[in-house]
Amino acid sequence: MSTASQDRDEQVKLWNGAAGRAWVETRDVLEAMFEPLEALLVRAVSDVGPGRVLDIGCGTGATTFAVAQALGPQGHCTGIDISQPMIAAARDRAERERRSAGFICADAQTHPFTPASFDMIISRLGVMFFADPAQAFANLRRAACPGAALRLIVWRSAAENPFMTTAELAAKPLLPDLPPRRADAPGQFGFADRKRVESILADSGWDAVAVAPIDIALSFPAAELTRYVSWLGPVGTMLQAMEEPRRSQVIDTVRSAFDRYLEAGEVRFTAACWMVAARTPVEAANG
DSSP states (O other): OOHHHHHHHHHHHHHTTHHHHHHHHTHHHHHHHTHHHHHHHHHHHHHHOOSEEEEETOTTSHHHHHHHHHHGGGOEEEEEESOHHHHHHHHHHHHHTTOOOEEEESOTTTOOOOTTOEEEEEEESOSTTOSSHHHHHHHHHHHEEEEEEEEEEEEOOSTTOGGGGHHHHHHTTTOTTOOOOOTTSSSTTTTOOHHHHHHHHHHTTOEEEEEEEEEEEEEEEGGGHHHHHHHSHHHHHHHTTOOTTHHHHHHHHHHHHTGGGEETTEEEEEEEEEEEEEEOOSSSTTO
């Protein structure tokens, strides 16, 4: 099995297993926390004024719904994600609230989109997990209309986002089997290298590639910190299968490591991200 195939299988297993369950269980916290990033994409969509938008790695659908609302009846937003649990949650909400957004449970890297079917493609922290990013963005370019816009928000490096590795560093003495992050593997910081992002998009046929740093203040209620660390990230994945009293010991240790982020009843931190922009060529966009 090739490395790319192995990486894809691992992502399918992760997002249809522990990670998918975690995001569904904590979606209220995560959706509120990431709302400032969502707002940036909604603004980008409003500036471009497309009719049909594709949201990559849509998760439980918060950004998809927000964009669909911004588009109004003259437009449509479709979310795609590899996670069945998250897509099921998004579809349930769409039906319950009578939302017009649509959802696809599939891998955007290989899904057979109708060619030239989207005027804009967006993603809020959802494109760093492709096993073969060049193949994925070539596939997405074919799905986009000539001159279609691309707007992505992705994480910069782990070093610039210490909040995101606080749990792992605190838990490591208690969890010696905690898997290390691979810099070259699909994952949260898979698009941290600016030049790599530029190269992936250029090589897969996108034009006018621009990658700019953004630093966004995020927060969530301090009362949700225990739930956050109990479910999310590599530590949360391990905690899902851990028995007491070891589980409580790890949670207590990890939770205390976040004390420096507590302020006025909230957990506050800065998300160091890239805002990525590009467009499809006006001529031969689907070649």
